[in-house]
Amino acid sequence: MRLSRYFLPVLKEAPADAQIVSHQLMLRAGMIKQNGAGIYSWLPLGMRVLHKIEKIVREEQERAGAVELLMPTIQPAELWKESGRYDAYGKEMLRILDRHEREMLYGPTNEEMITDIFRTYVRSYKQLPINLYHIQWKFRDEVRPRFGVMRGREFLMKDAYSFDNTVEAAKQSYYRMFCAYLNTFSRIGLKAVPMRADTGPIGGDLSHEFIVLADTGESAVFCDSALVDMPAPGKDLNFWQDLLPEVEKRTKLYAATEEMHDAARFESEVPAERRLSARGIEVGHIFYFGTKYSAPMKAEVTGQDGKNAPVEMGSYGIGVSRLVGAIIEASHDDKGVIWPAAVAPFEVAVVSLRSDDADVTKVCESAYEQLLNAGVDVLYDDTGERPGAKFSTMELIGVPELIVVGPKGVKAGVVEFRNREAGSSEEMTLEAAIKRCLASKGA
Numbered sequence: 001m002r003l004s005r006y007f008l009p010v011l012k013e014a015p016a017d018a019q020i021v022s023h024q025l026m027l028r029a030g031m032i033k034q035n036g037a038g039i040y041s042w043l044p045l046g047m048r049v050l051h052k053i054e055k056i057v058r059e060e061q062e063r064a065g066a067v068e069l070l071m072p073t074i075q076p077a078e079l080w081k082e083s084g085r086y087d088a089y090g091k092e093m094l095r096i097l098d099r100h101e102r103e104m105l106y107g108p109t110n111e112e113m114i115t116d117i118f119r120t121y122v123r124s125y126k127q128l129p130i131n132l133y134h135i136q137w138k139f140r141d142e143v144r145p146r147f148g149v150m151r152g153r154e155f156l157m158k159d160a161y162s163f164d165n166t167v168e169a170a171k172q173s174y175y176r177m178f179c180a181y182l183n184t185f186s187r188i189g190l191k192a193v194p195m196r197a198d199t200g201p202i203g204g205d206l207s208h209e210f211i212v213l214a215d216t217g218e219s220a221v222f223c224d225s226a227l228v229d230m231p232a233p234g235k236d237l238n239f240w241q242d243l244l245p246e247v248e249k250r251t252k253l254y255a256a257t258e259e260m261h262d263a264a265r266f267e268s269e270v271p272a273e274r275r276l277s278a279r280g281i282e283v284g285h286i287f288y289f290g291t292k293y294s295a296p297m298k299a300e301v302t303g304q305d306g307k308n309a310p311v312e313m314g315s316y317g318i319g320v321s322r323l324v325g326a327i328i329e330a331s332h333d334d335k336g337v338i339w340p341a342a343v344a345p346f347e348v349a350v351v352s353l354r355s356d357d358a359d360v361t362k363v364c365e366s367a368y369e370q371l372l373n374a375g376v377d378v379l380y381d382d383t384g385e386r387p388g389a390k391f392s393t394m395e396l397i398g399v400p401e402l403i404v405v406g407p408k409g410v411k412a413g414v415v416e417f418r419n420r421e422a423g424s425s426e427e428m429t430l431e432a433a434i435k436r437c438l439a440s441k442g443a
C-alpha cells in the first residue's frame, strides 16, 4: 500500500473524552471513528487488525473442529420467547418493530437462533458432535458504553455453539474449546488467564472467562496463582490433547476450591491473599449450560436407546473487536502501539526520506515490489512529509519493521533497518534488509 493513496487520518492529539490508552491510540492512529455512543466505524488501518485477529480465531476454531456459518444480525423475537429470554434479557436488548409491527431484535448473542437451526436438521445422536460458529456483529445497549471498542454497544464477536449427546461429551467439547482459546490468545501474542466465572444471562453452571491482565481492565482477577502460570505467548501448544491433562489438573483445582467461583462473583468478599491485585480485560467467555435452551425449544435427538432427549449444549465467545483494544493495552509505549507481529496491520514499512530524489525512489520502489511479491503486508511511505513526522506516524501506528531509504545510504549502497519493539537501527544492504523482513515473517 502506498501511503500517498492510503486513508490514514492520524491525529496529533486524542480527543479529551478518550480515557484509556488503547482508545486514545486507536483514535490517534486513525483506526476507528466514533459515530454514536458505543458505535464505531472501522477505518482501513483498524479493519486490517480486525481481519488479522479474525483469521487466527478462524484457524483455531476450525482446528478444534468447529464449522463456520453466518447468522443474521436481526432476529425474530419469537425464538427468544420460546427460550424465555425475551423478557429476561432486559434493556440491553435492542428491540425493533418492522413495518408489519412484527417484533424483531438486533442479536446480542445467538443461542436461540443456532438451536433453531440445529432442531431443523439434526435428529440422531449419530450426527453428533456438532460445533457451529460465526463471526458477526452484536448489539448490546450497554448502560455505560466506554473505553472505545472495549465496551461498545455494537461489537464483533466470534460465537461458537456445541451440541453433544451426553454430559461427558459436552464437557469434552467445552475443554476442547478451552484449549482452542489458549492457542488463539497465545498466537495473537497475548497472555490470557482462564478464570472460573459467573454465567450471567447466558446461564449454566460451568463457565470460564479468559482475562488479559491490564490495569485499565474492568474485570477484577481473582484466581489461584497456579492458574496464572499459563503457557507464554508464542509457545506452540499444537494440538489440544497435549494440553488436556494440564487443563484437567487446573480445572480440578477449581473444582476443589468452590470459593473461587464465588470469588468471581463477589469482589468485596475475596480475601486479600487470594487477589492478584490485578485487573484484567475479559476477551473470551465459555459456557456449558446443558439443556437450558434445547429443552424449552425442543431441540431433541434420538439416543442409542431409541429415546428422544434434549441435546447438551455449550457456547463460546471471543470479543474480536474488544481484542484490538486489549492488545494495545497490553502492548504500547509512549510513542504508540507495539503490535505483536501476528496482528500488525502492516508488517513492514518502506520509508523514503526524499521522495523527490530519483535514486532514492528507485530503491524504495524495488524494496516495495520485492516485499509485495513475497506476500508481505508492506506500507510504502512515498509522501513528501518531513522524516521526523514520518517516523512519528510509523511509531504511532506500530509498524514492527522499517526499511528507511535516504540519499546518503543509497550512495553507500545501504538502507537502514529499524525494529519498533527493540528500538534498534542497523545499516545493511537492501537485500539483507528484505531477508530480515522475510525471516521475521517466517517465510
Ligand code: 5CA
Binding pocket: 108, 109, 110, 111, 140, 142, 149, 150, 151, 152, 153, 154, 155, 157, 158, 159, 160, 202, 282, 283, 284, 285, 286, 287, 315, 316, 317, 318, 319, 320, 321, 322
Ligand atoms: N453467547 C455467549 C458466548 S458465545 C456470550 O455472549 N458470551 S459473552 O456475553 O461473555 O460475550 C462474549 C465476549 O464478547 C466477551 O468475553 C467479551 O470479550 C465480548 N463482549 C461482550 N460485551 C462486549 C461489549 N459491550 N463490547 C465489546 N466486547 C464485548
